[in-house]
Amino acid sequence: MNEKNNTINELNKLNAGTLMERLNIEYTEVGDGILTARMPVDETTFQPDGILHGGANLALAETVAGLGSALLVDLKRYSVRGAQVSANHVGSTKKGFVHATGKIIHQGKNTHVWNIDIRDEKSLLISTCRITNLIVRK
Numbered sequence: 001m002n003e004k005n006n007t008i009n010e011l012n013k014l015n016a017g018t019l020m021e022r023l024n025i026e027y028t029e030v031g032d033g034i035l036t037a038r039m040p041v042d043e044t045t046f047q048p049d050g051i052l053h054g055g056a057n058l059a060l061a062e063t064v065a066g067l068g069s070a071l072l073v074d075l076k077r078y079s080v081r082g083a084q085v086s087a088n089h090v091g092s093t094k095k096g097f098v099h100a101t102g103k104i105i106h107q108g109k110n111t112h113v114w115n116i117d118i119r120d121e122k123s124l125l126i127s128t129c130r131i132t133n134l135i136v137r138k
Contacts, residue, residue, distance in 0.1 A: 011067065020063050023056060027067070033104040035068040038097045041120075051092045052126065057118050058087055061129035064102035065114035069133040072107060077138060083111070084132040096121040110135050 011027045014020075023044060029036040037060065039045060045056040062082055069080040098118050106113035111132055118127040 014067075019059060023059060025060060025063055028099070030071065033068070033072070033107070034102065035064050035071070036099060036101045037064050038099045040097050041093050041095055051094050052098065054087070054089045054127070057089065057098070057127040058085060058129065060098065060100045060118060061085070061087065061102070061116040061127070061131060064100045064116050065112075065129075065131035065133060068102050068104060068114060069112045069135065072104070072112065073135055079136045079138055080112075081134045081136055082131065083134045085129065086131075087127050087129040089127045091120070091124055091126040093120040093124075093126060098126055108135075 007030055008027055011030065015025060023039055025037050025039045027037045039056065039060045041052045045052055047053040062085060066080055066082060073080065098120055100116050100118045102114050102116040104112055105115050111134060114131045116129040116131065117125060120126055
């Protein structure tokens with residue numbers, strides 16, 4: 001197993017006992033200022049009419065941006081806190097997985113801004129999100 005797979009496995013272990021575990025979010029790729037994850041579209045993430053809940057998309061997006069920022073700072077000295085979330089839900093899906101790709105678009109000393117696009121298995125855009133994280137000294 002290569003180092004990248006070891007890192008993905010370690011990141012996925014962080015989800016134990018969290019909302020991310022309840023939503024079955026799984027990290028799939030990590031890179032320089034990029035993080036991807038997937039989440040199933042099923043009874044865990046549905047709204048009452050059987051389509052993916054927009055709030056589940058927001059949880060997925062915040063998860064990607066939060067961990068993405070955590071990977072970029074010294075967590076012994078700083079905490080990452082979400083400050084602002086916005087999303088445009090432009091599509092829907094009823095099955096399979098959605099895949100979130102987060103890219104940092106601003107990496108300041110005190111703030112990080114992420115763009116997260118969530119797509120279905122056919123690569124159709126479901127939601128596009130913008131998240132600002134505060135980088136706070138402990």
